[in-house]
Amino acid sequence: MGLGAQRVDSGKVKGSGASPTHQRDRLPRVVALTGAGISAPSGVPTFRGDEGLWRRHDPRQLATPEAFARDPRLVWEWYDWRRQRIVTCEPNAAHYTLVEMERALPPGHMAVITQNVDGLHQKAGSRNLLPLHGDIWTVRCVQCGYRAEDRRVPLPELPPRCPRCNGLLRPDVVWFGEALPYTVLNQAFAVVQAADYMLVIGTSAVVQPAASLAVVAQRHGAQLVEFNIEPTPLSEIADEVVLGSVDETLPIWWAEMAQRWGIKR
Numbered sequence: 001m002g003l004g005a006q007r008v009d010s011g012k013v014k015g016s017g018a019s020p021t022h023q024r025d026r027l028p029r030v031v032a033l034t035g036a037g038i039s040a041p042s043g044v045p046t047f048r049g050d051e052g053l054w055r056r057h058d059p060r061q062l063a064t065p066e067a068f069a070r071d072p073r074l075v076w077e078w079y080d081w082r083r084q085r086i087v088t089c090e091p092n093a094a095h096y097t098l099v100e101m102e103r104a105l106p107p108g109h110m111a112v113i114t115q116n117v118d119g120l121h122q123k124a125g126s127r128n129l130l131p132l133h134g135d136i137w138t139v140r141c142v143q144c145g146y147r148a149e150d151r152r153v154p155l156p157e158l159p160p161r162c163p164r165c166n167g168l169l170r171p172d173v174v175w176f177g178e179a180l181p182y183t184v185l186n187q188a189f190a191v192v193q194a195a196d197y198m199l200v201i202g203t204s205a206v207v208q209p210a211a212s213l214a215v216v217a218q219r220h221g222a223q224l225v226e227f228n229i230e231p232t233p234l235s236e237i238a239d240e241v242v243l244g245s246v247d248e249t250l251p252i253w254w255a256e257m258a259q260r261w262g263i264k265r
């Protein structure tokens, strides 16, 4: 729109005379960083503690490139078991609140960075999503790089084979000792630097890069708001700490913010 081109007020907007688009653009930029705590109310096990034990194997020994090279079938049996435990889980009110925020805010004003691989943000409908650790419902060929979604539970053949080159397929997740996907990580740092609000949800954010993301957001002027069941090391630097189950606390926080920001829900 050139100089002098003025939007004709339709009469629907009261007050300042600014166009609806202009007012919407003034809404804050929000980024959420989520971890296991957002999926716990959905019944997703952490796969770390006792509840995650499978045939007495330590997950840290199984989720590695070395274990996969040694025994791809064993690693896949574990992932197939995990997929069977997750497939019936549904997103909860916290996942859906993030979707609602994305729909209410202007395009590009809301992003979700997640450490989870369970696919519940995708299932809930989040679109601007940065999965730092990959996705358990995607397979990737170790030979030719073929990548595809595969939601079959259980998988008919273990280990699954690439339809293109017959190479081994692996879960498209980040294993211990592997680097995070570079592009996703770069995008994550870009969105936290531009954020007005950084919501840390269901993660203590003590591991990297989560810890850095929170600190970088705050240094760039974002309000750091933590949602966890109990205080964490992050609580000391957070601007606001909201304790409780995140499927209960996040919808309440959002309702208050939506009202403050003049968003009709």
Ligand SMILES: [Zn+2]
Pocket: 141, 142, 143, 144, 145, 146, 162, 163, 164, 165, 166, 167
């Ligand atoms: Zn292949």
